Amino acid sequence: MTRLVDLAQVLRSKNAGALLCTLDMMFEDEATYRRVRDSGMITPQRIAGLYGVSDNEVAVIPYDVAYAIKVTIPRLLPSGDPGDTDVYGAQQHAPLLDIEIPD
Amino acid sequence: MSELRMMATTGMLGYGYTEEAFRRGMSLKPDFIAADGGSMDPGPYYLGEGVPFVSRQAIKRDLGLMLEAGIENDIPVLIGSAGGGGSDPQVALVREVAEEIAREKGLKFRMAVIHAEQPKEYLKKKRAEGLIRPLGPIAELTDENIDETHRVVGMMGVEPFQKALEDGAQVVIAGRATDASIYSAIPLMRGYDPGLVWHLAKIIECAGQVTTPRPGQDCVMGTLGDDYFLVEPGHPDKRCTRMRIAAHTLYENPSPYHLVEPDGTLVTTDSAYEQLDPRVVKVTGSRFEPSNSYTVKLEGVRKTGFRTVFIAGVRDPVLISVIDEFIASCHERVANEARLLGIPHDSYRLNIRVYGKDATMGPREPVRQTQAHEIGILVDTLADDEDTSKAIMAKARYSLLHTDFPGRKCISGNLAIPFSPSDMPVGMTYGFNVWHTMELDDPLEPFPIEMIEV
DSSP states (O other), rough: OOHHHHHOSSEEEEEEETTTTEEEEOOSSSHHHHHHHSOOOOSHHHHHHHHHHOOOEEEEEEEEGEEEEEEEEEEEEOOOOTTTTTTSTTOOOOOHHTTOOOO | OOOEEEEOOOOTTTTTHHHHEEEEEEHEEEEEEEEEEEEEEEEEEEHHHTTSSSOHHHHHHHHHHHHHHHHHOOOEEEEEEEEEEHHHHHHHHHHHHHHHHHHHOOOOOOEEEEBBOOOOOHHHHHHHHTTTEESOOOOOOOHHHHHEEEEEOOOOOOHHHHHHHTTTSSEESSBOHHHHHHHHHHHTTOOOOOOHHHHHHHHHHTGGGGGGGGSSSSEEEEESSSEEEEEESSTTTTTTOOOHHHHGTTTSSSSEEEEEEEEEEEEEEEEEEEEEEEEEEEEEOOOOOOOOSSSEEEEEEEEEEEEEEEEEEEEOOHHTTTTHHHHHHHHHHHHHHHHHTTOOGEEEEEEEETTTTTTTTTGGGGSOOOSSEEEEEEEEEEESSSSHHHHHHHHHHHHHOOOTTTOOOOTTTOBBOOOOOOOSEEEEEEEEEEEEEEEEESSSTTEEEEEEEE
16 A cells, blocks of 8 residues: 555645545556546545545546546635635645545 | 737836847837736736736836837837726826836827726616626626725737727727737738737737746847747847747647637647747747627725734744634634724634645645744634724734733733734735626727827
């Protein structure tokens, strides 16, 4: 098992508009990308569990040409609403770091 | 068709670019230069208040070089989403800066100013016709929502830019616009392939984001041919890499394959990316699928109250160990104190967050028990008037400072307060309440164009 943080070159989050948060995982080479993509660990079900949302609110889109996987989830609150914690959505990626990818 | 060249000077007017990259870019004889001036990233406040999130000085510096070079070389200069949110006061500010630059440098040109703010009556009419729909997880728009909005902008496509240029404008200061429309307007007028045009526009609108090494914003050049486009940095020491260009459609978009514009969708599933030389990337195969209807995005905000902010540190390990219960008891105490002041519970919001614990992710934080030896308490109050906002904060500060908790030994005060004054009123706040699309018959209708001889 290897943690995702040790396999990815980029692990980031950002708003995709005021209502959605998008999480990008990018990899240095094709082999690592395929290993993660095909691991069965990056699924709507797993992401939903990590972020406390329902499966059907999660989109997982592998993007072969850039060795990247994009995940989109709803924000807890619209950006900048009273009670929002992260207006840009730039620090919502941490739960991804510890995902264990089988060898 | 001969090649068409464009320069994106910066991803955000006011974020800056190097003069070196700009001069080299100009030496490549671009057909037009442009910059995006806006973003909703900084949240609803700037649209609500009608102010930029960069300084006036920075707008003037970035726009000054562009106007001077644009007029000297007789090419168009386009600015989209002027002033940050592209609302009327933000557009007016950029217009005023442009006129000031022209006066100081003795420049003369015809300038179009395109408005994007949407009157409530117009929105109600469109809503009644069933032409306004939610964009993502938000409720259907109602007349009540429209009434409570403070400011709404529509996001224009290429057509208002094109109309302004057809009417002889050399400089266009546009209100809220899709980032890619700024760069697509001219190439589409000249008949280039829409798939390649929109894809190139989408890549270079963030300018320096697609170059490496990355520090700072900088100019990027885009060149369109019949069946390809090229992207290269303006700066001679920077490079564009195939991966960086391919990855760019991931950025801030829900999908890297389908990017929606007012009159259709850019599809990148068959795009191919080729490293032409160490600095230049060539892209082919992008497609544009026209849609049956023309839709623009609406962004609107309502007032959410006057905010007062307070920050303090806690170093006491006993208090850190019972912080959740302690904060709950402070909430209760503030509610009682507020009642004594005649302030009803539903007329304010009190939010107490704990940095070092879960202030960044809130309920999504997987780590429930903090290991920190000190924590930061950030309190904010919201109320319809500033006095109430400050009154609640004063009670919250007092409660946090002097409320007992089990095992308390620090009976002179629970907080390290770094400032005097400690409570910071930050003025009115706003929240997004319109995030919808509006269908149009005429892409120009909600975007009136003003023509000015500068």
